[in-house]
Amino acid sequence: MKKIALVGNPNCGKTSIFNILTGLKQKVGNYPGVTVEKKTGTFSAQGESYTLEDLPGLYSLHPSSPDEEITTRSLLEETPHVVMIVGDATTMKRNLLLITQAIDLGIPSMLVLTMADVAEKEGIVIDTDRMEELLGIPVVLMNARQSDSLLWLKNTIKQAKIGKIRISSCGDQTTYRDFLKSSLEDNGEETRKAKSLEVLDRYKIIAGLIKKIEKHQEVTRRIKSSTLDRWILHPFWGYVIFILIFFLQFQLIFSVSSYPMDWIETGFSLVSDKISDLLPNTWWSDLITNGLLSGIGGIVVFVPQIALLFFFLSILEESGYMARVSFLLDRTLRRFGLNGKSIVPLSSGMACAVPAIMSTRNIGSWKERIITILVTPLMSCSARLPVYTVLIGLFSQTEEQSWWIFDYRGMMLTLFYLLGIVASLLMAWVFHFFIKDRSISFFILELPIFQKPRWKNVFQNVFDKSMSFVGGAGKVILLISLILWVLQSFGPSDRFQELKNTTAKNEQQALQIAKEKLELSYAGQLGKSIEPIIQPLGFDWKIGISLITSFAAREVFVGTMSTIYALEETDHAEKSLTEQLRNEINPVTGKRVYSEATVWSLLIFYAFAMQCMSTLAVTKKETNSWKWPLIQLGYLTALAYLSSLLVYQWLA
Amino acid sequence: MKLTDLKMGQKATIVSIDDAIFSNRLLEMGCLPGEELEVIHCAPYGDPIAIKILGYSLALRKSEAETIEVLPTELA
Numbered sequence: 001m002k003k004i005a006l007v008g009n010p011n012c013g014k015t016s017i018f019n020i021l022t023g024l025k026q027k028v029g030n031y032p033g034v035t036v037e038k039k040t041g042t043f044s045a046q047g048e049s050y051t052l053e054d055l056p057g058l059y060s061l062h063p064s065s066p067d068e069e070i071t072t073r074s075l076l077e078e079t080p081h082v083v084m085i086v087g088d089a090t091t092m093k094r095n096l097l098l099i100t101q102a103i104d105l106g107i108p109s110m111l112v113l114t115m116a117d118v119a120e121k122e123g124i125v126i127d128t129d130r131m132e133e134l135l136g137i138p139v140v141l142m143n144a145r146q147s148d149s150l151l152w153l154k155n156t157i158k159q160a161k162i163g164k165i166r167i168s169s170c171g172d173q174t175t176y177r178d179f180l181k182s183s184l185e186d187n188g189e190e191t192r193k194a195k196s197l198e199v200l201d202r203y204k205i206i207a208g209l210i211k212k213i214e215k216h217q218e219v220t221r222r223i224k225s226s227t228l229d230r231w232i233l234h235p236f237w238g239y240v241i242f243i244l245i246f247f248l249q250f251q252l253i254f255s256v257s258s259y260p261m262d263w264i265e266t267g268f269s270l271v272s273d274k275i276s277d278l279l280p281n282t283w284w285s286d287l288i289t290n291g292l293l294s295g296i297g298g299i300v301v302f303v304p305q306i307a308l309l310f311f312f313l314s315i316l317e318e319s320g321y322m323a324r325v326s327f328l329l330d331r332t333l334r335r336f337g338l339n340g341k342s343i344v345p346l347s348s349g350m351a352c353a354v355p356a357i358m359s360t361r362n363i364g365s366w367k368e369r370i371i372t373i374l375v376t377p378l379m380s381c382s383a384r385l386p387v388y389t390v391l392i393g394l395f396s397q398t399e400e401q402s403w404w405i406f407d408y409r410g411m412m413l414t415l416f417y418l419l420g421i422v423a424s425l426l427m428a429w430v431f432h433f434f435i436k437d438r439s440i441s442f443f444i445l446e447l448p449i450f451q452k453p454r455w456k457n458v459f460q461n462v463f464d465k466s467m468s469f470v471g472g473a474g475k476v477i478l479l480i481s482l483i484l485w486v487l488q489s490f491g492p493s494d495r496f497q498e499l500k501n502t503t504a505k506n507e508q509q510a511l512q513i514a515k516e517k518l519e520l521s522y523a524g525q526l527g528k529s530i531e532p533i534i535q536p537l538g539f540d541w542k543i544g545i546s547l548i549t550s551f552a553a554r555e556v557f558v559g560t561m562s563t564i565y566a567l568e569e570t571d572h573a574e575k576s577l578t579e580q581l582r583n584e585i586n587p588v589t590g591k592r593v594y595s596e597a598t599v600w601s602l603l604i605f606y607a608f609a610m611q612c613m614s615t616l617a618v619t620k621k622e623t624n625s626w627k628w629p630l631i632q633l634g635y636l637t638a639l640a641y642l643s644s645l646l647v648y649q650w651l652a
Numbered sequence: 653m654k655l656t657d658l659k660m661g662q663k664a665t666i667v668s669i670d671d672a673i674f675s676n677r678l679l680e681m682g683c684l685p686g687e688e689l690e691v692i693h694c695a696p697y698g699d700p701i702a703i704k705i706l707g708y709s710l711a712l713r714k715s716e717a718e719t720i721e722v723l724p725t726e727l728a
Contacts, residue, residue, distance in 0.1 A: 060680040091708045094682045122707070192676060199679045226692070229709075233693040233702065327711045331699050334713075340700070442674040444681055444716060447702055447709035 001042070001049045004157070005075060007102055008086030009095055010057030011320070011448035013114035017086055017142065018054045019456050020150060026460070038070070039464075045154035053080065056361070059094070061101045061180055062195050064442075066369070067361035069184070075105060076181055082160045083109040089119035089126050090449070092214055096206045097199065103135060103163035104176045110160040111139045112153060118449070123217040131213045136164035167201050228450055232321070238328050245316070246347070250417075253308045260304040268297035287485060295481030298559055299470060302352075305382040307466045309351035314461040317344070318453035323445060330443050336425045337432025338375075339368040340443050346372070346424065349379030350417070353615045355465045357622055365441040371431045373622060374632050377615050378424035378608065380417045383554040387606050388416055390558055393578035394599045419607055427635070484549050484560065487523035496520040523549075537605065537641070538598035538648040540586070547605075554611045597651035605644040610636035655689075655720040656698065663690045664722035672719050682706040683720060 008014040018026075022041025039054040055074055056067035063069040075083070085102050087095040103109055116126060128139045138159045142149050167176075179198075183191045231237055272293045279285035316322050322344055330340025338346075341363045348356035356376050363369040392412045490496075499517045504510035518524050527544035534544055542561075550557040562577050584593040610616065610633045619629040658664055666687050669675050682705055683689075692709060693702035699714035 062676065062680070064677055091706055093706045094708065097680060097682075124707075192673070196676050196679055199676065200684070203679075203682075203684050229693060233695070235694065235696045323711075327693075327700060327702065328695060330711075330713065331695060331697065440673045442677060442716060443700060443711065443713045444674065444677050445711045446681070447711055449708075 001051050002081040003051045003053065003078075004082045004084050005053050005055055005080035006084050006086065007055050007071060007075070007098070008057055009059055009088060009091075009098060009446075011446065012057065012086050012088040012095065013142070014057060014086045015054065015457050015460075016454055017084075017112055017114070017153075018052060019460055021153070022052055038074075043154075045157055048158070050082075050157070052084075058098065060097055060199065062183060062199075065362050065364040070361075072180065072184065075102075075107075076177060076184075079107060081108065082157060083107045084112060084157075084160075085109055086112045086114060089113050089116040089124065090122060092119075092124070092126065093203075093206060093210050096209060097202055099135070100165045100167070100202050100206065103137060103165045104167065106162055106177070108160040108162055109137045110156055111135065111137055112142050113139060114142050116141050117143060120217075125215045125217060127213050127215060134209055134212060137161050165205070167198060167205065229324070229447070232324050233327060238324075242325055242328060245321075249309075249312045250350070253305060253312070257304040257308050261301055264297070264301045264304070268293060268300070272297075283489070286489070287482075291482050291485035292478070294559060295478045298481065298555055299478065302382050302555070303466055303470065305385070306351045306469050307462050309348070309382070310355070310462045310465045311458065313344075313348060313351075314458040315453045318451065318458055320448040320450045323447050326443075326445060327447065334441070334443075336428040337368065337371050337435075338425075338428050339363050339365060339372070339441065340445070342368065342372040345376050346379055346421075349376040349381060349424075350420075352381050352383070352469055353377045353379070353612065354618045355468060357615065357618045360622065364439070366438040367432070367435050368441055370435060370623065370628065371428050373619055373628065374431055374635075375424040375428045377610055377612065377632065377636060378420050378427060380420035380607070381554075381612075383612065384416075384606055385413075386555050386558045387550075388413060388603065390561070390578055390581070391599055391603050391606075394581055394594050395596065416603065416607055423608065423639075427639070479552075481556070481559070484523065484556070487526070488518060488521050491517070491521040492525065493520050536648070537644040538595070538601045538652060540593060543602065550611050552611070552613045554606060557606070595652070597648050600651055601644040601648035604647050605640045607640075608636055608643055609640035653722060653724065655691075655703070655717040655722050656701070656714055658691045658722065658724065660691055660694055663688060663725040665689075665725065667721040667723050669721070670719040672716075674716060675719060678712075678716065678720070681710055683710075688725070689722070 006014055006018055018039070018041060021043050023043070025043065026039060026041040041052050041054070043050055043052060053074070055071040058068040058071050061072050061075070063072050083102050083105065085099050087099055099111060111131070113126060113128065119126065126141075128141055132139045138156045138161065140149070140153050140156050142153065179194070183195060232241055234241075272289045275293070276285060276289045279288070313322075316325075325343050326340035328340075329343050333340055333342055342360070345356040345360045348359055353376050356379070357373050360369050360372045360376075363372060389409075392409055395408075395412075496517060499513055499520070502513060504513055519528075523545050524541065526548055527541035530544045530548070531539075531541045534547065539547070546557045546560040549560045558577065561581070581594050582592070585591070586593050616629040616633060619632055620626060623629070655664070666683060666685050666689065668685055669678055669683060687705060690704040691701060692704050693711075695701070697714075700711050701714065701717055702709050702711045703717075704710075
């Protein structure tokens with residue numbers, strides 16, 4: 001199968017071309033060597049099958065951020081059969097820099113021109129015949145409204161040719177490739193000079209080219225970007241609009257996602273009941289219902305929330321709004337050692353830190369990128385939500401208590417979201433004193449024209465991100481629920497075996513046996529062994545077990561607590577767990593175990609602690625070292641422990 | 653005069669760009685001597701700013717804009 005590499009400027013419509021060509025035949029894999037995700041798809045044209053590789057967008061083959069480097073390296077190291085270059089007709093001059101660079105690689109190439117209809121409205125007409133002649137490669141005009149464009153595009157692949165642009169300062173193709181290769185490794189002053197000379201030389205040639213291929217006409221209509229931007233980038237209203245959009249977005253996510261989440265929970269408990277009715281009462285049926293099914297249910301229940309958040313974020317990104325938010329927030333975020341571009345990972349972190357950390361790749365400055373990665377887990381991700389829900393329910397204030405439209409629960413939740421944002425900014429500020437700069441901080445960002453989101457791209461993105469959550473985080477959660485099941489089902493002492501063989505006479509006794517079994521199981525012993533460490537925070541050994549198990553993923557807390565308190569199966573597991581916890585009495589002091597102080601302490605602990613293996617794994621992957629995930633784990637654990645200690649000792 | 657000295661809506665031609673580590677990026681984005689630009693947006697405190705160049709909008713920080721020497725169009 002022949003390999004085609006898809007390259008182009010960011011926002012040039014490259015992803016749309018990829019989706020149109022490959023349809024549903026896409027997969028996300030890893031680049032060999034560097035372990036970052038890459039998207040490939042397959043399609044066939046004129047009896048030949050092709051693999052299409054969607055490379056990250058870039059403006060020049062001299063990369064200035066990790067994602068751009070992926071593209072250059074991929075073109076140099078895994079030479080594709082054909083390079084399909086995508087160019088935006090509205091900014092032909094800037095696009096021609098990358099186009100001429102790509103042609104100079106000496107690989108058979110073709111050019112796909114997008115946005116020609118928008119360009120025409122702005123009075124720019126491209127002479128594609130003349131362009132083919134001057135560049136020496138076939139040029140295809142992609143028009144979204146014309147259905148025959150796709151066929152034309154497919155039929156042109158076989159005509160891809162090695163182009164005829166030559167830059168005198170760079171010599172022939174082999175020396176140009178060598179120059180690119182060496183400049184990737186060496187960042188010295190001399191290389192920088194050579195690179196700027198190349199760019200200037202290219203723009204000289206491009207100035208001549210553009211005169212021959214671009215015809216300017218009377219402008220029929222001004223583009224609407226400028227009027228919309230007057231509001232969106234306004235020094236005052238811009239921020240008001242930003243806050244409104246994000247507030248509305250989160251309101252919608254929580255109100256809409258609660259329905260599918262309820263269905264999923266009910267569905268899983270129904271299936272689990274059915275299966276346990278059908279299967280004989282053995283250890284493996286228990287493993288299936290209590291270990292496997294509850295584990296899978298715990299993963300799937302988060303999908304609606306994550307999918308919805310990525311749905312809104314994709315729309316904001318696709319329409320060009322996110323770049324504007326980066327513009328508005330750059331100055332503020334810079335003071336904390338971050339970059340305007342950090343807003344994308346930070347807001348994605350409110351759904352799930354794993355894809356959020358992956359989206360830091362377009363931050364050019366190494367220091368700002370590392371700081372963004374380190375503090376993203378502090379943003380309140382959706383896995384914290386069930387934990388918060390259960391714990392907030394334990395406060396003596398009742399759920400009915402409300403002020404005007406704000407109810408107590410909602411206010412507490414908002415408080416913890418704000419706590420996450422404030423903590424991440426403060427920690428970023430602390431880190432910016434300690435992390436040495438390796439590269440300069442810069443913010444040179446294109447504000448793409450406003451566009452209606454392309455729904456195909458939006459849904460594809462939502463699907464990819466949800467699948468990466470289910471696949472990545474899912475595996476860990478599943479594994480942990482299995483380990484947890486083993487730890488709870490076996491114990492070291494003889495008494496444990498004895499209890500295991502006792503058959504309960506009534507429900508009351510069954511609960512009693514289950515509780516004693518848990519205390520004697522490996523999980524119980526583990527919880528007891530860490531009790532001295534967590535006692536100053538107001539936690540007992542039962543919370544200790546949950547802390548250990550939820551180290552893998554926060555939401556495991558609720559499941560573990562439910563198991564520990566040996567709940568009878570109900571449809572509303574969370575509510576009944578809350579009631580059970582409220583009535584829990586400490587046998588020594590005779591007071592409630594879950595006092596206000598303990599609940600606050602637990603809430604604070606969950607707000608800060610690094611309880612997510614998937615996040616650590618992705619940090620390791622993205623930074624290519626064990627140093628940063630360990631620092632992340634260390635500082636977040638310390639922050640969580642100390643804050644909880646402070647809060648508990650102050651309130652108790 | 654520097655790009656940062658321009659007012660909103662003012663047009664100018666780039667005269668030169670000071671050498672800095674990020675100047676290659678500016679060149680790649682089309683900020684070339686002789687190219688015409690227009691200041692189209694300013695964030696509070698004039699940092700960052702957005703310019704229209706080569707027919708698209710480009711955002712850059714004040715510190716980056718300061719390295720670009722321009723000649724306002726009305727003076728040319």
